[in-house]
Amino acid sequence: MESLRPAVYDNWEFLINFAANLQKTDMGSTAAITAILTLLAGIGIFLVACQMMSSNLEAASSKKLKHLFAKASKSKLLGVGIGTVGTAAIQSSGATTVMTIGFVNAGIISLQQAATIIYGANIGTTVTAQIVALGMFGGAGISTSVIFSSFAGLGAFLSLFSKKSNMKTLGGILAGFGMLFVGLSLMSGSMKDFAALEGVKTFLASIGNPVLLVLIGALFTAIIQSSSVMTSIALAMVVSGLISLDQGIFLTMGSNIGSCIVAILAGITSSKNAKRTALIHLIFNCAGVVFFMLVNWILSGLSHGSLGFGNIFNAAFPGAPQTQLAMFHTFFNLVTVLCMLPLTDLLVKIVIKMVPDVQQAEDPDAPRLHYVDNNMLKTPPVAVEQTKREIVRMSELAMANFNRALRIVSTLSFEEKASFEKTEKELNFINRALVDFVVKLSEQKGLSEHDHIYLATTYRTIRDLERIGDYAENILEYSEVLAEDGAGFSKKAIEEIANLQGKVGELYAFAMKAYEDEDLDALNKANEVEEEIDDITKVMEDNHITRLSEGICTAKVGAQYLSLTSNTERIADHLVNVAKSIRSLSNLQS
16 A cells, blocks of 8 residues: 555655654754855845846846837748747746737737747847856866956956946846856755755655656746756756756746746736737646656657656766756747747637737727736836837827828818727827836836936927827817807918918928937938928018908907917927937937
8 A cells, every 4th residue: 555655755755754864963953054054145136136147138138128019920930030039038938928928918919929029038048057067067277257246346346436327237247147056056056065965865865756846846946037047057957967857858848837927917917818828838838847747758658668868968068067957948849939839820719819809898999008018127228118119109199189180170170080089098098107107117227228218208209299189189179169159261372371281291201210220311301391380480581471461360360370380389399309309319329
């Protein structure tokens, strides 16, 4: 009957006996407590290092990241490439996944595109394990871990004493990179201490159930929310001989499942598509683990236990257990991606059925932000670029209402009034919601000096665009007054309004080119056009006085006409203000 008991019972029974024995031996108890505290210290430093590297890498590569993640393509391979490169650049698959959920939530990319980016993120995160494995080499000479750890001091000096922001960022990257190996050294040291305790080695060696090891890896990763830490601990345990390569492989597979907790938390409070994206991440990783466990079970069964992934990678990279596990980690994610890529459309259909559309859906016409989402706060540099896209969209809405108002006042046809009111409502919503988002974004770490200065200018820019919408609303009101009085502008006045409208459109094109591209030449041209508009409005006022004296128009109609020219001139001023916001950025670059 004893032999029929599940192995896990024996494990727990042994753990209780082991703990009791430690209490009886002061030396063993002290060594175990010291090893545990050292492990906690190592984990803490490793996590801080990951965060430091991630934030500074984002700041250093912000422009490239902005353009990289702004590309939405139907190419699945491009999506995988974006996820891989982006994650390798910022050293955080969690950040990439959360950012992808933000893009889906904002409607920028489709579920299929999000799935492929997540696939790539799983490949990109294996870079950390390869770096950690590289740092574990070292024989009689100085170990690579010590060499890499020294970068922490070099980076700290650069961060503290350099005056240039780019050098400070470089210092943060180097300091984070060095601290990564300081934390790794502490974790490796704690594993060596555990390995010296015979009871610990015996207990860990008894945990051979693959499912249990996967669950342990998933649970630990979910708690600390970092698969990199779990993988690094597994590497250290394998190198110290505390666990076998096979055990390390199953723990690493479990870490892939545990890493989904970040995406799940991000998706809970988001839209249906965001929830579906988080579900795609979970299914993808679980499918990979199940597939590899089945293959390993088949290989072991056919070879009577002599062939499995542990044996295969041990033979492929003899004498280098750290490389064996790191290479398996990369192999595992690559193969999973290759298997799942052709099944992406099917996977998307499955998650749509699991998270179906409800009949009482949200009003599709309700005002919303199209390019930003709170999930994007995880990757501030990309969120900055998306903020600019949202502001450009706001400018398009404001100008659309300006043009509608001029058409209505010229024709006194109110067919576009409903569209005008809907857009005005959306402009008011964006004014409030986008300012709130920028406030949150400005508080995030990892922003470059350029991004900080840009965000500081956005408050006035948003206000300028909102005021354009208000002046357009004034012009619409003038048309209502004219319609009530049964009056209207003369043919000559309408021609002048059309000419003015064309010039404002020209100004808008130059102003937005200056704003989007930080183009000083476009700013100068915008200023020139704005001066032309001032001259045109003066001529329009003089012409009005002439028509008034000739009896072509009435004083009441003329009052609406003069108010229209005045409001349009102010709209031109606000457009120039938007363009002028780049001056502080151009001063930074010079």
